[in-house]
Amino acid sequence: MSGPQTLFDRIWRTHLVRALPEDVGLVLIDRVLLHERTGGVALKSLQAAGRPVMAPAQTFCTMDHVVDTFPGRTDKTVMPTGTSFITQTRDAAREAGITLFDIGDEGQGIVHVISPEHALVLPGATLVCPDSHTCTQGAMGALAWGIGSTEAEHALATGTLRIARPRTMRITVANRLAPGVTAKDLALAVVAKISASGARDHVVEYAGEGVEALSVEERLTLCNMATEIAAFTAIVAPDDKVFEYLEGRAYAPKGEAWDLALAEWRGLRSDPDAVFDREVTIDAAEISPMVTWGVSPQQGAPIGSAVPDYDAVADRDSREAYDRALGYMDLTPGQPLEGLPIGAAFIGSCTNSRISDLRRAAALLKGRRVAAGVKAICVPGSTRVKHQAEAEGLDRVFLDAGFEWRESGCSMCFFAGGESFGERQRVVSSTNRNFESRQGPQTRSHLASPETVAASAIRGAIADPRKLAPEPV
Amino acid sequence: MEPFSRLTSVAAPLVRANVDTDAIIPSREIRSVSKTGLADGLFAGWRYTEIGGRTPDPAFVLNDPAYAGAQILLGGENFGCGSSREHAAWALAEYGFRAIVAPSFNPIFFNNCVRNGIVPVVLAAERVAVLAAAVAEDPQGRRVTVSLEDMRIAGPDGEPTPFELGDEQREMLRHGLDAIDLTLRWRDEIAAFRQADRSRRPWIYLTAPSPTSRSEVA
Ligand code: SF4
Numbered sequence: 277m278s279g280p281q282t283l284f285d286r287i288w289r290t291h292l293v294r295a296l297p298e299d300v301g302l303v304l305i306d307r308v309l310l311h312e313r314t315g316g317v318a319l320k321s322l323q324a325a326g327r328p329v330m331a332p333a334q335t336f337c338t339m340d341h342v343v344d345t346f347p348g349r350t351d352k353t354v355m356p357t358g359t360s361f362i363t364q365t366r367d368a369a370r371e372a373g374i375t376l377f378d379i380g381d382e383g384q385g386i387v388h389v390i391s392p393e394h395a396l397v398l399p400g401a402t403l404v405c406p407d408s409h410t411c412t413q414g415a416m417g418a419l420a421w422g423i424g425s426t427e428a429e430h431a432l433a434t435g436t437l438r439i440a441r442p443r444t445m446r447i448t449v450a451n452r453l454a455p456g457v458t459a460k461d462l463a464l465a466v467v468a469k470i471s472a473s474g475a476r477d478h479v480v481e482y483a484g485e486g487v488e489a490l491s492v493e494e495r496l497t498l499c500n501m502a503t504e505i506a507a508f509t510a511i512v513a514p515d516d517k518v519f520e521y522l523e524g525r526a527y528a529p530k531g532e533a534w535d536l537a538l539a540e541w542r543g544l545r546s547d548p549d550a551v552f553d554r555e556v557t558i559d560a561a562e563i564s565p566m567v568t569w570g571v572s573p574q575q576g577a578p579i580g581s582a583v584p585d586y587d588a589v590a591d592r593d594s595r596e597a598y599d600r601a602l603g604y605m606d607l608t609p610g611q612p613l614e615g616l617p618i619g620a621a622f623i624g625s626c627t628n629s630r631i632s633d634l635r636r637a638a639a640l641l642k643g644r645r646v647a648a649g650v651k652a653i654c655v656p657g658s659t660r661v662k663h664q665a666e667a668e669g670l671d672r673v674f675l676d677a678g679f680e681w682r683e684s685g686c687s688m689c690f691f692a693g694g695e696s697f698g699e700r701q702r703v704v705s706s707t708n709r710n711f712e713s714r715q716g717p718q719t720r721s722h723l724a725s726p727e728t729v730a731a732s733a734i735r736g737a738i739a740d741p742r743k744l745a746p747e748p749v
Numbered sequence: 750m751e752p753f754s755r756l757t758s759v760a761a762p763l764v765r766a767n768v769d770t771d772a773i774i775p776s777r778e779i780r781s782v783s784k785t786g787l788a789d790g791l792f793a794g795w796r797y798t799e800i801g802g803r804t805p806d807p808a809f810v811l812n813d814p815a816y817a818g819a820q821i822l823l824g825g826e827n828f829g830c831g832s833s834r835e836h837a838a839w840a841l842a843e844y845g846f847r848a849i850v851a852p853s854f855n856p857i858f859f860n861n862c863v864r865n866g867i868v869p870v871v872l873a874a875e876r877v878a879v880l881a882a883a884v885a886e887d888p889q890g891r892r893v894t895v896s897l898e899d900m901r902i903a904g905p906d907g908e909p910t911p912f913e914l915g916d917e918q919r920e921m922l923r924h925g926l927d928a929i930d931l932t933l934r935w936r937d938e939i940a941a942f943r944q945a946d947r948s949r950r951p952w953i954y955l956t957a958p959s960p961t962s963r964s965e966v967a
Contacts, residue, residue, distance in 0.1 A: 316782040333955040529952035
């Protein structure tokens with residue numbers, strides 16, 4: 277089988293230790309990432325079974341999900357039993373001899389933000405983490421995917437995983453995004469087009485001019501939402517932007533090893549005549565800022581449009597799901613999305629909390645104020661991003677505008693059992709999931725780009741960031 | 750995991766359709782970073798008189814002294830449906846169940862049982878009903894036998910009935926192996942593969958943490 281190959285085929289081949297029956301592969305795992313919410317239990321149970329971690333130097337853990345993000349945080353948490361997750365994960369990580377990015381460390385942050393930042397993820401590598409948004413890291417040209425806790429134990433103990441070989445799908449993004457339209461809008465447009473289950477069991481390769489034109493951080497945003505189309509994961513062929521991004525970072529190869537790696541990484545692409553199980557094309561030029569109106573990421577629409585009638589979405593939503601979504605969100609068909617009053621605004625999460633996201637949001641917030649009655653929060657994706665933003669004075673911009681400025685972590689991207697936006701609160705959020713009660717019991721989430729969140733915070737209602745006049749000085 | 754070859758035990762009937770994983774172990778009963786400490790929360794919504802309470806509801810089968818010590822559970826269609834949480838299998842195993850007999854199982858739950866030393870026995874609904882009726886007359890005296898040696902389940906009366914499992918699943922349960930053990934049989938092959946890979950892709954193989962980094966993030 278040496279015909280034309282896809283990028284995925286290449287990585288699969290280099291990592292296939294043993295082919296098992298029924299198209300299952302025993303696949304070498306190059307990196308395992310853990311966090312305190314699901315990683316601690318895997319480490320502890322491994323230790324209880326007396327099994328060592330096979331490659332501790334290639335295993336990393338961070339504190340992001342359960343930790344508080346209030347300034348001056350400690351091991352104490354608003355989540356009632358949160359502290360035990362933190363202390364037990366810390367103890368287990370020490371015992372296992374793996375690298376831990378702990379509270380207070382410069383390296384701490386949301387796992388999918390710090391991994392590229394430290395070059396834990398590398399092109400052509402296999403990387404797993406017991407977290408569904410591990411697909412984010414495919415933007416670096418790695419095969420990176422989310423797993424369960426027991427699988428994490430398997431990866432830790434054996435350095436391998438048994439996986440059913442996924443099928444391949446290429447999403448070609450033709451043309452470029454228009455000015456004022458972001459990678460998040462592209463990601464939301466893809467989910468709306470493909471549907472929340474449309475890429476099940478497929479590795480999605482994002483390709484085309486629209487993807488090549490994106491920065492590394494924008495590609496991370498795009499790949500982040502591959503789990504919202506049920507993909508096995510997403511991947512982008514690595515290019516000079518990725519190599520430049522990685523060079524010199526903490527765990528990137530150095531010197532001769534870098535040259536060797538680079539030579540191999542340049543070959544990480546699909547052959548021109550490679551055949552994918554499925555091909556989809558989306559025109560970037562036709563996309564405008566997107567916002568979700570329902571309780572699934574597929575329930576999104578251009579910001580200038582209205583809550584769709586049932587007929588417009590009948591091909592993917594059942595009548596029951598549609599009615600339930602509108603009831604939960606307190607919306608009616610035909611209601612314009614722009615102008616919908618909000619109670620809260622959130623900028624953060626592994627989708628949109630990197631330095632470029634904060635810079636773009638700050639550019640809109642500068643010299644402006646959040647509308648009265650809107651609770652606005654900014655949570656940098658990593659401690660490094662936070663410090664970098666502070667060095668650039670972005671924290672002042674957020675604070676002066678009326679945003680809270682937090683320590684890094686997942687924060688209210690999801691409800692850990694502690695802090696919440698409050699019942700029936702309408703939140704515009706730069707996160708990736710608008711499920712019922714995702715951001716707290718009975719919260720109503722509208723997913724959008726950081727720019728749209730910033731513009732909406734100012735207006736006190738869902739707003740199109742393109743309509744904000746340039747920064748008032 | 751404890752190997753399983755043949756078990757004769759009291760069997761407790763909970764023959765309801767669609768017993769979901771949230772009923773097996775409610776989210777509120779999952780309080781810590783652990784696969785243990787779950788037995789008390791098993792079937793908490795049915796087992797106790799109030800939510801969060803610990804007063805046994807005498808109407809629930811596991812609170813009936815006649816079924817004390819049951820290691821076999823008789824269930825209904827689509828047992829273990831709902832959320833994929835492995836805590837359901839962990840809670841059942843910690844409570845002491847070694848076999849669950851039902852007309853059908855949710856596939857994820859089925860695998861989670863095998864991984865955690867519980868034998869999932871698929872048995873036609875009529876046979877499950879016959880078994881449940883037979884044991885009810887005298888649960889402590891009329892016991893059920895599940896055997897992986899000859900792949901049969903036998904009630905207090907009637908012929909033993911054959912059931913099926915995949916070869917690898919049967920092997921895991923019989924020898925008390927989990928997927929990690931099975932993979933570690935290829936330990937040498939994995940080590941050799943890594944060795945060869947290390948010379949091909951040396952940059953992947955980190956030795957010690959080397960946090961000498963650029964300080965800026967962009
Ligand atoms: S930021 Fe949100 S989506 Fe990302 S890892 Fe944390 S909880 Fe999950």
